[in-house]
Amino acid sequence: MGRSPCCEKVGLKRGRWTAEEDDILRKYIEANGEGSWRSMPKNAGLLRCGKSCRLRWINYLRGDLKRGNFTTEEEDLIIKLHASLGNRWSLIAAKLPGRTDNEIKNYWNSHLSRRIHTFLRPRGVGQPVMMNLAKMGVVSKKKISRLTLKNPNNKTKEELPKSSHSEVVLASEKALRPTVKKSNNNIISTQGKTTPTSICESKETTLQEGQLMEGHDGDHVVKDPYQDNLKVVLGPREVTQGVINGINEKVPQEGEEKGVVFPSDIEGSNGVGAFSDKEENGVWGFSEEREISGVFRDSNKRTSDGGGENGGGGGLSSYMESCEMTYHSSFSSSMNSSFGDEWTSSCVGEEWIDMDWESVLERHLPWEGEELMSWLEEFQC
DNA sequence: AAGTGCCTCAACCGCGCGCTG
């Protein structure tokens, strides 16, 4: 079974390219042009797979590549484009002349994804929360590895739950934020209210710490024990048998910051198992949330990737992703599809930072491809 | 100074899609 190799690999060189190989490839392409990658290495006299040649050319040897650090403008653009397009690096790269999808992907995974907290920071607060953690002594100065993030308990792959994305949530967050106690006995029904208004209106209700309020469509609201003026909106599927599964957004009230509840906040969920590639026990998985969020992808694609076993992409970027997805999910689960700017302005309002504004819009506008790109061009690119 | 842990990024892998015969 399985697909036959793209090319005959026996006797072919792998690994890093030497300067000589680069030179051969460059000269060959300059003389003969791009294309016909399969036959190229043979014609050029390279002991390389055609795929490898193509990658080397596209990612490194091409003349129009812009080497060096990403500028602030480029970073901002990547962040915004990623919010709109998701992990479609080729589309993002198309908006950044001289940058390759691979380069952007790497940069995102190693740098930008760490700024997850900043996209939620309140207006006027320039210092990203993450940046303060080390200073606060909450986290060790030691770098946090992808492996550690993926597998904080040093469990083997086999021991890990299938989807450990949410475990990425970092010990530091646990230290920063208290646990939200689940409380099966404290569910207050607030039926009859309509979403999205119900969420806004529910803010008027005084909640006790740990108290759950049942809202429209099964949404639940729980008081944030960490900040008095924040409440957490839980999706309809996220309180099952008294267990709060997963993370959700905090609904900001006037003049307060928008926040995120971390999986680690939820005692009982253990931060694990709340996210699954499949909809299990009524919990939305990633793939589904992607579709809901408007970043439509083939849901069957790459199902074999297996959530918790991801490598580079499964680190902080996954955390970032999980936050975004949850953000989206909360919308989708709490609101019917017809809500529009009215809700956005009433509940979101001017106080919200614009970091993820595209993703807000995209929920209303399930565009794809060219339409989306032209829309982006019109606004900023 | 040495050892260890972690990060970065170039390269690889597998899959899907479009084209062609």
Added chain:
DNA sequence: GCAGCGCGCGGTTGAGGCACT
């Protein structure tokens, strides 16, 4: 309609080097 091929994409890996103990 189908199969094979070539290409492109996104996820993943691992060597090299840096940071920390």
